[in-house]
Amino acid sequence: MTGSRLLLLFAALALLPLAVACGGDDDESPGTSTPIGGTMILATTTSTQDTGLLDVLEPMFEERTGTDLKVIAIGTGAALEMAAKGDADAVLTHALSSEKKYVDSGDLVGARLVMHNDFVIVGPESDPEKLKGLTDLNAAMKALAAGGGFISRGDDSGTHKKELELWMAAAVDPRSVADREETGQGMGATLNVADQKGAYTLTDRGTYLALKQDLDLVVLFEGPAPLLNIYHAYVVNPEKHTGVKRAQAEAFVAFMVSPEVQQLIGDFKRAEYGEPLFIPDAGKTVESLGK
Amino acid sequence: MGELFDGLVEALRLIGSGDAELREIAWRTLVVSGSATVLAMLIGVPAGYALARGSFPGRTFALASVNTGMGMPPVVIGLIVWLMLIRSGPFGGLELIYTKQAMVIAQLIIAIPLVVGFTAAAVQALPRELPELLKVLGAGRLRTLWLVAKEARLGLLAAVMAGFGAAVSEVGASLAVGGNLQGDTRVLTTAIVLETSRGQVERAIALGIVLLAMAFAVNLTLTIAQQRNRA
Amino acid sequence: MEIRLDGVRVERGARTVLDVPELVIRSGVVTAILGPNGAGKTTLLRAIAGLDRPAAGSILIGDRPVANGRVSFAFQRAVFVSGTVGQNLQLALRLRGIPSLERDRRVAATAEELGVGHLLGRDVRRLSGGEAQRVNLARALVLDDEVLLLDEPLAGLDAPSRESLLQELPATLRSRPRTTVALVTHDRDEAARLADDVVLLIDGRVHSAGSLQAVFSRPEDAESARFLGWTIVDWEGAVAGIAPGSLAVGTGEVEFSLEVEAIIPAGSRWEAVGRIGGSPARVGGDGPRPQAGPLTVSARRPDLLRLDGGVNVKNTGRTIGNR
Numbered sequence: 001m002t003g004s005r006l007l008l009l010f011a012a013l014a015l016l017p018l019a020v021a022c023g024g025d026d027d028e029s030p031g032t033s034t035p036i037g038g039t040m041i042l043a044t045t046t047s048t049q050d051t052g053l054l055d056v057l058e059p060m061f062e063e064r065t066g067t068d069l070k071v072i073a074i075g076t077g078a079a080l081e082m083a084a085k086g087d088a089d090a091v092l093t094h095a096l097s098s099e100k101k102y103v104d105s106g107d108l109v110g111a112r113l114v115m116h117n118d119f120v121i122v123g124p125e126s127d128p129e130k131l132k133g134l135t136d137l138n139a140a141m142k143a144l145a146a147g148g149g150f151i152s153r154g155d156d157s158g159t160h161k162k163e164l165e166l167w168m169a170a171a172v173d174p175r176s177v178a179d180r181e182e183t184g185q186g187m188g189a190t191l192n193v194a195d196q197k198g199a200y201t202l203t204d205r206g207t208y209l210a211l212k213q214d215l216d217l218v219v220l221f222e223g224p225a226p227l228l229n230i231y232h233a234y235v236v237n238p239e240k241h242t243g244v245k246r247a248q249a250e251a252f253v254a255f256m257v258s259p260e261v262q263q264l265i266g267d268f269k270r271a272e273y274g275e276p277l278f279i280p281d282a283g284k285t286v287e288s289l290g291k
Numbered sequence: 292m293g294e295l296f297d298g299l300v301e302a303l304r305l306i307g308s309g310d311a312e313l314r315e316i317a318w319r320t321l322v323v324s325g326s327a328t329v330l331a332m333l334i335g336v337p338a339g340y341a342l343a344r345g346s347f348p349g350r351t352f353a354l355a356s357v358n359t360g361m362g363m364p365p366v367v368i369g370l371i372v373w374l375m376l377i378r379s380g381p382f383g384g385l386e387l388i389y390t391k392q393a394m395v396i397a398q399l400i401i402a403i404p405l406v407v408g409f410t411a412a413a414v415q416a417l418p419r420e421l422p423e424l425l426k427v428l429g430a431g432r433l434r435t436l437w438l439v440a441k442e443a444r445l446g447l448l449a450a451v452m453a454g455f456g457a458a459v460s461e462v463g464a465s466l467a468v469g470g471n472l473q474g475d476t477r478v479l480t481t482a483i484v485l486e487t488s489r490g491q492v493e494r495a496i497a498l499g500i501v502l503l504a505m506a507f508a509v510n511l512t513l514t515i516a517q518q519r520n521r522a
Numbered sequence: 523m524e525i526r527l528d529g530v531r532v533e534r535g536a537r538t539v540l541d542v543p544e545l546v547i548r549s550g551v552v553t554a555i556l557g558p559n560g561a562g563k564t565t566l567l568r569a570i571a572g573l574d575r576p577a578a579g580s581i582l583i584g585d586r587p588v589a590n591g592r593v594s595f596a597f598q599r600a601v602f603v604s605g606t607v608g609q610n611l612q613l614a615l616r617l618r619g620i621p622s623l624e625r626d627r628r629v630a631a632t633a634e635e636l637g638v639g640h641l642l643g644r645d646v647r648r649l650s651g652g653e654a655q656r657v658n659l660a661r662a663l664v665l666d667d668e669v670l671l672l673d674e675p676l677a678g679l680d681a682p683s684r685e686s687l688l689q690e691l692p693a694t695l696r697s698r699p700r701t702t703v704a705l706v707t708h709d710r711d712e713a714a715r716l717a718d719d720v721v722l723l724i725d726g727r728v729h730s731a732g733s734l735q736a737v738f739s740r741p742e743d744a745e746s747a748r749f750l751g752w753t754i755v756d757w758e759g760a761v762a763g764i765a766p767g768s769l770a771v772g773t774g775e776v777e778f779s780l781e782v783e784a785i786i787p788a789g790s791r792w793e794a795v796g797r798i799g800g801s802p803a804r805v806g807g808d809g810p811r812p813q814a815g816p817l818t819v820s821a822r823r824p825d826l827l828r829l830d831g832g833v834n835v836k837n838t839g840r841t842i843g844n845r
Contacts, residue, residue, distance in 0.1 A: 040390065050489050055473065072470045085379040086390075188490030211490045226414045243378045418601045426597040428665075429617040442603055517651055 003123040004246050005247060035066040039247035042071050043079035043088035045158050046186040048231070051206040051277055053268055060264075061255050067248045077156030083107050083234070086241025089249040091234045092256070097165070099232060108234035113280040114256045115265050116230045116289055119162055119197070121221040122191075123148070123200035131200070131220040141170035141222045145177045149199030154182025154189050158229070166226065178199045191215060206277040210269070221268070228289055231278075233257070257282035302497035310497075317501050318476040322330035323391055324459040331406045331454045336447065338403075339410025340436060360404030365457070368460065369464025373440055376468060389470035394455045394478070397464040402454035409453055413446020414439065439489070448517035452510050479505070523584045523666040523702045525570060526550040528573075530579030534567050540565045540726045542579070547721070552695050552703040556710070556732075558749055561783045562726040563706040564598070567671050570704065583669055593669040598677050600658035607649070607657050608642035614665050617730055632664040652683030663707060665695070670698075671793035672705040688715050710750060714738070722746050739765075744829045753803040757826060764803070765825045772805040774820025779803060782817050 048054055049071065058069050072079075072088065081090040084107045091098060091108060102108045121131060121140065129148040134140045143226045144150050145167075150277035152174070153160040162251045174180060179199070183190045187207040194201040195215045208219070233253045238246040255261055270276045279288065305313060342353055374380050376388040376396075387393045421442065424433045442445060462480040469476035471485055477504040488493040525547040530538035540562040545591045547553050555563045568574045570581055572588045573595070581588045594614075602610045633639040636656045641649070649657065659675060675683050675691070682791075695703050707713055711733070713720055720737040722730045730742040741747035744754050745762055751764035755778060769780070774844075780803055781795040790838065791808045792819060806820045 046488065058473070068475075070470055070472050072472075078363070085377070087377045087379055087383075152508065155509070167515075186488035189488045194491050214490065241378075243383065417601070420599060420601045421598050421603075424597060424601050427573065427593070428614040428661075429573055429592075434617070438603065 007057045011194055013036070018075065027258070036247050036251055037066045038245055039068040039070060040245045040246055041082075041087070042069060042092060042252060044073055044092040045076050045079060045084045045157060046073050047094070047157070047204050047207055048092060049073035050186060050188050051210055051269075053206075055263070057256075057261065057266070060261070061252060062095065064255065065251050067251070069252070075155045076161060080108075083085040083236045084243055086236060087241055089236055090252045091236065092231060093158055093234075094229050095161045095230045096230055096232065098158075098161055099113075099234070103234075106239075107237055109237045110235040110250065110253055112231050112253050112257045113232050113284060113286060114231045115150060115262075115280050115282075116228055117123050117135060117205050117220065117278050119159070119198060119227045119229050120205050120208060121202055122194070122217040122220045123220045124198040124216065125218050127216055134221060136221070137166065137171040137221075137224045138176055141166055144200055145170075145172045147178050149179040149194075149197055150177055150181075151190055151194040151199050151201040152180060152182045153185070153187065155184045155186075157187075157220065159187060159202060159204060161243050162227075162229070166202070169226065170172070186258075191217065206284035209273040209275070209277060212273075221286075226288075230281075232288060232290065293440055298460040298496040301493035303502055305493065305497040306501060311445055313497065313501065315474070316479055316482050316498070317505065319391070319476075320459060320480075320502070321505065323478060324398055324455060324461075327458045328451060328455040330331040330395070330399050331402035331458070332451060333407050334399075335403045335406030335437065335450070335454070336440065337411050338452075343414035344409040349428065354411075354522045357404050357407050361408055363404070365372050365401045365461050366463030366467075368400050369397050369461075370469040372400065372464065373489055388468065389472060389476060390520065391469070391476055393468040394465050394476060396419045397468045398458035399462060401461055401520075402458045405453045405457055406450045409446055409450035410443070413450070417442055418444065445517055449512050452513050455509055455515040456506065459502070481487075525702060526582045527570075528580050528582075529671075530569065530581060532562070532569055532574060533577045536653055538726060540576075542571070542728055543736055545728055547702065547704055547723065548719055549702050551718040552705065552716055553719040553721060554713035555704060555706045555721045555723055556713045556749075557708065559708055560707075560725075561723045563708070563723050564673055565726075566721075566723065567582055567595075567704060567706050569671075574834070582633075584646075591794045592667050593671055594662040594665045594667040595671045596658050596662035596673060596675060598673040600654040601658070602646040602654075603725045605644065606640065607646060610646055610657065611642075611661055611664050614661060617794055618665070621795050623679060628664050628666070630669075635697075636660040636663070637690070641828070652687075654688070655679055655683070659691075659750050663698075663762070664696070666701075668701060670703045672702050672703070674706055674708070676707070676709075680714065692728050692759065715792050721808060724749060731755035735827055740827065742827065747827070747829055748801070753798055754801040754829070755827075761829045763827045764792065764798075764821050765827070768801060768825035769805040769819045770821070771812075771817070771819055772806055776826060777818060778803075779821045779833050780817045780819045782812055782814050785811050787811070804816070 044054065054071055058071055062069050076093045079091055079093055080098060080102050083091050083102060099108065103111060114228060123131065129143045129146060131140050131143055152163055164174060183193050184244065187203055188211060190201060190205055191208065191211055195217055233256045234243045235249040235253055238244040262282050265278050265280045266276055268277050340358070342350065372393065376393055377383055416485050417439065422435055422439060426439050430438060437492050460480065462484060465478055466481045466484060469481060471477050471481040480499050483498045484496065527542045527545040530540065530542045531538055542775055555566055557563050566573065569576050570588065571593050583593065603613060608629060611633065612625050615625045615628060630639065633642055638653060638656045638660055641653060662670060662672065667735050676687055679687065705716065717734055719732065720734050721728055724735055724745050729746040730737050737749060741750055741752060741763060744763065747763035748754055751766035754761065754763050778798045780794065781796045782794045786793040786795060791806060792811050793804055793806045795804045795814055798802060
């Protein structure tokens with residue numbers, strides 16, 4: 001390659017950084033409703049993202065408000081920590097007991113109940129620990145502790161926290177459970193591991209339904225109230241954390257409980273799976289759920 | 292084995308169908324990692340040259356740092372850049388977190404030690420007298436750098452390939468500072484992580500194939516350029 | 523272009539490697555900077571070229587300080603950029619902004635002069651040692667600068683290559699009367715065949731400087747004499763030197779005892795190599811070869827030179843004037 005052609009190629013390549021620099025955030029066209037603009041960071045959980053619900057809601061919100069919504073899906077623990085440091089503007093999580101701490105400390109405000117689904121225990125069809133048919137949750141947990149293999153998320157997510165709560169309620173030390181392993185990964189990956197090993201795991205119904213056709217796992221235990229998976233949306237307290245985008249965050253929370261979105265949540269993938277993935281709950285109280 | 296094969300077939304179908312999201316992610320990967328590599332060269336080549344030929348206090352320290360940088364786990368760099376850019380961090384006010392620019396920064400930092408190291412090695416392999424020769428022949432400083440680079444082009448092209456390879460295969464850092472946002476900061480590597488985490492094996496395989504093809508294509512082009520200049 | 527050094531000192535770390543209080547290199551002639559290895563010859567040349575900045579003193583080319591001077595420098599080792607001989611010769615002219623037609627003309631002419639005209643299209647990696655050195659010289663000459671600096675131009679060449687260059691170079695260099703040439707060498711023969719003036723450098727100091735005739739026939743001190751091949755002896759209570767080649771076998775005006783170490787046969791003649799009082803000496807003779815051991819030799823008074831400062835005094839830096 002001659003010197004001048006090489007120079008030309010180099011110059012073309014050198015323009016790439018400019019493309020990145022000017023590319024910036026993909027601009028959304030201003031919505032028909034109240035355009036607010038700007039950007040905001042939503043910290044949420046991996047299971048919310050895994051079902052694909054946010055993939056639908058995000059563009060809708062962006063179109064409505066003209067706000068660039070950055071959805072950071074990490075574990076519940078990490079999401080709440082982000083809120084505590086003011087690194088996010090709004091939070092959508094499903095670990096009420098953990099969330100309470102952050103509400104008490106004044107990091108989260110404007111709580112709204114958004115939706116719920118439930119957790120189920122899935123396992124191999126052979127069901128070696130004979131979970132099917134049991135009705136008592138603690139009995140089921142004790143049966144799991146005896147053997148058969150259990151795969152945990154182990155990633156400080158809402159699902160993981162729920163699992164630990166269940167062990168505690170049944171007076172079982174998780175570390176003493178035979179054949180229990182932690183993947184440290186999302187629900188989809190964890191389900192795959194359980195599937196491959198023919199073991200049990202605790203999963204939210206939504207993710208299970210989404211992956212059911214590729215798995216040999218079946219639902220072996222469901223129902224009791226503690227298995228409810230309840231989602232709340234919060235605004236990160238702008239009084240406490242000065243960088244928080246108040247207008248955008250409040251708009252997001254309002255968006256999640258708006259009638260149109262609630263309807264959408266209830267219908268989400270219902271036709272595909274024959275049952276709803278989420279039950280919309282705006283306006284209800286936590287106590288009234290599951291009854 | 293059957294699942295792997297099914298995955299491959301489905302993946303090829305996805306690629307062949309010209310899936311829009313796939314194309315978008317692939318293009319973004321090229322732009323982000325390409326930019327990081329170009330910037331790494333712009334900074335790293337002069338630095339490598341100075342390191343190879345200079346004699347200044349702290350040179351040994353600098354050399355050791357470069358070698359350490361080459362061995363540093365990229366995810367650690369990602370973590371550090373993330374801590375710098377989040378709102379509660381020292382550069383939070385720049386609002387760079389979860390943007391493509393942040394990814395370029397992280398990948399750039401990861402690639403630079405490689406570029407510096409390769410360049411220094413290439414320059415040191417040149418005859419000692421070369422820069423002085425060019426000086427007495429009348430070349431100014433910039434011209435000398437350009438001519439020396441031309442003489443060292445075999446090594447420099449290796450530096451580009453190494454830098455790009457590091458940047459494009461980076462997962463942890465890109466994930467941490469980019470946030471893997473759909474339509475914004477999702478690149479091939481972070482998309483693979485996501486799809487795997489979701490259990491979407493076919494899409495993950497498809498992304499993997501595209502990534503391998505891209506890396507190979509880039510390296511093939513550069514290798515052709517490198518070998519042709521061997522004359 | 524005259525080259526003037528004033529109070530020049532070059533240091534490497536704590537050591538002073540070059541100390542030249544005063545030196546003038548005449549314009550338009552060929553000056554050999556001669557001395558043993560490590561004497562500082564290359565250092566001196568590089569300082570004149572502007573490649574190394576002296577710790578003290580000034581160097582002027584014409585009336586301009588070195589930093590702005592335009593000199594041609596040929597390194598000891600022939601280093602090229604990748605490409606052909608022609609491209610390398612063109613490079614310097616290109617860097618000086620000389621237009622293409624003129625470049626081609628000068629490259630062709632200079633290449634012819636140095637006998638490498640037929641190699642213009644050859645890749646530089648495929649040159650023999652002798653060819654490479656000629657191209658190296660051609661590159662320096664093609665610039666046609668007023669000052670030409672050559673560092674050991676015949677280094678590393680085999681005998682035939684060296685011999686042919688030694689024959690051709692004087693004419694080539696003298697065909698440029700405006701050019702001041704300074705070349706570094708450690709070889710007396712080279713200096714004698716190529717140069718008009720000589721600067722004798724030993725251990726970083728100029729021991730003598732002047733015309734070839736003056737420097738070679740009257741060394742300033744024992745060190746200079748020794749380097750120039752003289753045998754150093756004690757004579758009449760003083761240090762003196764015997765001019766090389768002036769010894770004869772047998773008795774004569776001034777007699778010495780040569781301790782013979784080796785005999786080199788040469789047809790019907792022979793050369794006895796050994797020492798007189800520890801200083802190397804040789805003598806030629808014919809007839810029956812002597813044994814190893816003491817051999818009486820003699821020299822004539824005019825071939826002996828007192829070196830202790832009694833007769834010739836100055837021992838550092840001399841301006842070249844009329845000697």
